[in-house]
Amino acid sequence: MSEIAPSQPRLPNISFEFFPPKTEEMERSLWETITRLAPLSPNFVSVTYGAGGSTRERTHSTITRILNETALVPAAHLTCVNAPKQDVDDVVAQYHQVGVRHIVALRGDPTTGIGTPYVAHAEGYQTSADLVASIKNRYPDIDVTVSAYPEKHPESPDFDADIDVLKAKVDAGATRAITQVFFDNDLYFRYLDRVRARGIDIPILPGIMPMHNFKQARNFVTRAGTTVPSWLDEKFDGLDDDAETRKLVAATVAAGQVQKLAKHGVTDFHFYTMNRADLVFAISHLLGFRPNGAQKAA
Ligand code: FAD
Numbered sequence: 001m002s003e004i005a006p007s008q009p010r011l012p013n014i015s016f017e018f019f020p021p022k023t024e025e026m027e028r029s030l031w032e033t034i035t036r037l038a039p040l041s042p043n044f045v046s047v048t049y050g051a052g053g054s055t056r057e058r059t060h061s062t063i064t065r066i067l068n069e070t071a072l073v074p075a076a077h078l079t080c081v082n083a084p085k086q087d088v089d090d091v092v093a094q095y096h097q098v099g100v101r102h103i104v105a106l107r108g109d110p111t112t113g114i115g116t117p118y119v120a121h122a123e124g125y126q127t128s129a130d131l132v133a134s135i136k137n138r139y140p141d142i143d144v145t146v147s148a149y150p151e152k153h154p155e156s157p158d159f160d161a162d163i164d165v166l167k168a169k170v171d172a173g174a175t176r177a178i179t180q181v182f183f184d185n186d187l188y189f190r191y192l193d194r195v196r197a198r199g200i201d202i203p204i205l206p207g208i209m210p211m212h213n214f215k216q217a218r219n220f221v222t223r224a225g226t227t228v229p230s231w232l233d234e235k236f237d238g239l240d241d242d243a244e245t246r247k248l249v250a251a252t253v254a255a256g257q258v259q260k261l262a263k264h265g266v267t268d269f270h271f272y273t274m275n276r277a278d279l280v281f282a283i284s285h286l287l288g289f290r291p292n293g294a295q296k297a298a
Pocket residue numbers: 047048049050051052077078079104105106107108109110126127128129146147148153155156157161162163165166178179180181207
């Protein structure tokens with residue numbers, strides 16, 4: 001009697017986000033991180049674009065180095081802030097020329113600070129959907145990813161208006177969205193229901209942030225509109241001066257979040273690495289990832 005081999009559960013897709021380093025020391029540290037995470041074979045790695053385009057050159061050189069020195073697929077973030085269309089188009093053209101085929105297209109935050117009204121550059125792209133359309137019209141071979149907000153963007157009057165913006169970006173050619181950080185999985189699933197009900201069927205990758213430095217990360221994500229639940233505050237309570245325990249707690253919290261999402265059928269995860277490998281490596285390990293393709297089913 002022949003035996004049917006049990007089908008292996010599929011591993012999820014993972015991707016990692018980095019920010020462009022400011023100093024030589026940060027550059028060395030980023031490359032140690034990339035060297036540690038690359039053997040996990042992420043689907044892509046993205047590099048952010050500093051507020052107001054302030055890292056234009058550094059984002060470009062980080063992306064180029066990833067292209068030249070690794071087998072990773074880089075995705076370059078790009079915003080419309082504070083720049084005429086021509087400048088933004090030049091950045092896209094340079095990326096395309098060096099072989100980049102994935103851009104994370106964003107509007108960006110107001111140069112006057114989060115929470116102040118956004119004013120588009122008079123000769124610039126007026127919305128993120130305009131930027132997506134322009135990239136796709138000129139370079140159909142560039143894959144465009146956009147942002148999504150499970151708690152709605154702070155500027156959105158309501159979820160309908162927020163999802164209108166996502167719909168416009170998808171209609172303009174975006175094929176994937178990455179969410180803002182969230183800690184309550186129910187928020188993600190409720191958002192997903194709303195998005196699917198609007199007929200948007202692209203993958204919506206949950207953006208997962210292991211909170212290495214809770215206090216600092218808490219300030220940062222709160223400003224961007226993410227709710228930090230009281231149970232999360234309690235988990236880090238009393239650990240301000242205990243980095244070692246904080247790290248273990250951060251790994252446990254993020255691993256728990258990811259494993260619950262996976263159990264409910266989520267197949268793609270995007271990690272905000274903060275340019276550090278340790279926690280993201282451990283969480284990927286728990287998902288079943290092993291270096292150099294020696295994968296285990298999760
Ligand atoms: P959009 O998706 O275009 O819009 C967000 C919301 O703003 C909409 O839902 C809507 O409510 C409102 N809105 C926008 N346009 C209009 C309009 N014309 N009329 C009415 N309401 C409007 N920032 C950086 O500077 N660099 C980065 O590299 C970067 N990477 C990011 C990656 C991800 C995955 C995410 C989630 C965010 C990132 N950001 C980055 C932050 C982002 O720039 C800010 O959240 C910014 O405020 C919105 O940009 P967006 O592309 O998400 O906006």
